[in-house]
Amino acid sequence: RDTPFAGLEETYSATGDLKQAELELLKSEIELYRNIRQYLHPNSMELVDALLSQFEIDNLKNAIRIYFDRKIRNRSGDTGIHYILYDRIIHDIPVDIIVNAEDFDEIAGACEGTPYGQIIRKYSHTVESEGSLFRMEIAFDHFYYQNLLASIDKQDRRDRTIALRLAGVEIDLQNINWIIRFKDFYDLPLEAVLAAIVPGGFNLDRAIMAELYGAQNVTSVLQGFVKSKYPGLSALLSSHTSDSTSRLLLIRRILEEIMKHEVQRILAGYPFTIGIILSYFVLKRNELKKIRTILNAKYYRIEQERIESMI
Template structure:
């Protein structure tokens, strides 16, 4: 029995929550919608989503606001899970909320760097009100990036950002965002080390698989589309991957051409991620790879696998709902729209 994780209670809770996830039949129904209003109306009738959407008039919810609501839903689900954990396990699952806090820090950084009006920006925040930073009122009043970074003194983010203030704005924004996400995954892996051996192995395998896929996409896009040196590509690749260790990351970062890169990726992860003709589908192909991996996991035992699988499955569902609304907005044909979804319909 794990003193820090009430597996029986949390697994029962998650099995109940999983019933609110969209079925394949329901996904087939959603791709037939002709307007975002229809999507909102559909979600307002579903457990979980309806609680957050009740304060909105259907016709007033735009794509950006919907994305905010959906991200807040993930945050609320993680917050609810924390009631069943204590000690190192609560610290571990609470760390997943960092990703949404980083989302809001990036939002503020971009607005400050571009001298945008900050009025009303808090309406787009998705971070946890219960477990997140308590200094957002102070951050909103910052007039420049240096003030912003100084306001973060005493938080986990300060040491990561404090050396960035002197670079030019365009580069600074990119570097800061990359450094924040490296910090997130580094922190996630560090707290995973404090779990019981079996749970630590499960956590590092799932998160490591996610990191592998993120790195593969990052290196591919950085090589093909951006003027980024191999040294910089390697610096901003995430550590702690499952199958793609530092040595393999270095080989991929310095690969001379994309054909060789694709062959190496297939060799390293035993799967081809570049079968689609268009790179527009790469992110969805990668998420589908993670989704299929999660669906193959044994989540019936009393360990953290079900909790982790639920977080990542919910994340993928939200990404698909965002892709769905975007496709409807641009009136994509159904067959084309389905290609942008992780769920295979």
């Protein structure tokens, strides 16, 4: 109760609604970015806006999913409308129009004047013919990272180097998360996987990603860069995994540890760079991720020992 998250308990106690508590957590995270943004140089403001656009894109994807379930899958989307954001994040997007739209043309029109209208128009027919939002959502995520890297490119040399390194590790994590999803739900061929991944990763290029997707022994693929760049993480390479998904989860764990290492490296270095702010965002995101995990674990009555192992 005596923490910045006391409001979550009030929300949950008043509503008994876990998703509503998570929505309040999301609002507080967005507000954190805005509060820091106001004190920054214009170039850094643009970078923070690029980071903020991830929340906007995720919210837009959620709104489109509600439309998709209602109009294409003929399912009720009534519950979902209470767990998305209707206020402006970066652009003026009439979310209420999107969730109640009759077709993708109406959604694209509602997003006119934003970077998203063109993506929606380009992929709407694919969504309808395939009965899946997969390719449209991949396109949204590609736009996010392209925009982020373009914003980083406008920073001065020191800030650009630091930000590219952190963004590259983040892209590695995103690509591994996608590969896990591709294997578990889509069983995509390698060519389709390589076409979907985001360029700009720090440690995992296309060749390594291709190896990881089909490798039986992921440690042999990873040990080169882990032992040379992050020798302290070598012990993780000795973990034994029996199936492809477990092997990919091991890679994700290693990449999460690499992100922690990069953040610690920045915090121990020169203090007057954009890296300090980006590291703070990473630390806060990890903290909020733990809070969400605890909220869900408590809701589903998971034992404390297991909760501790999850965070």
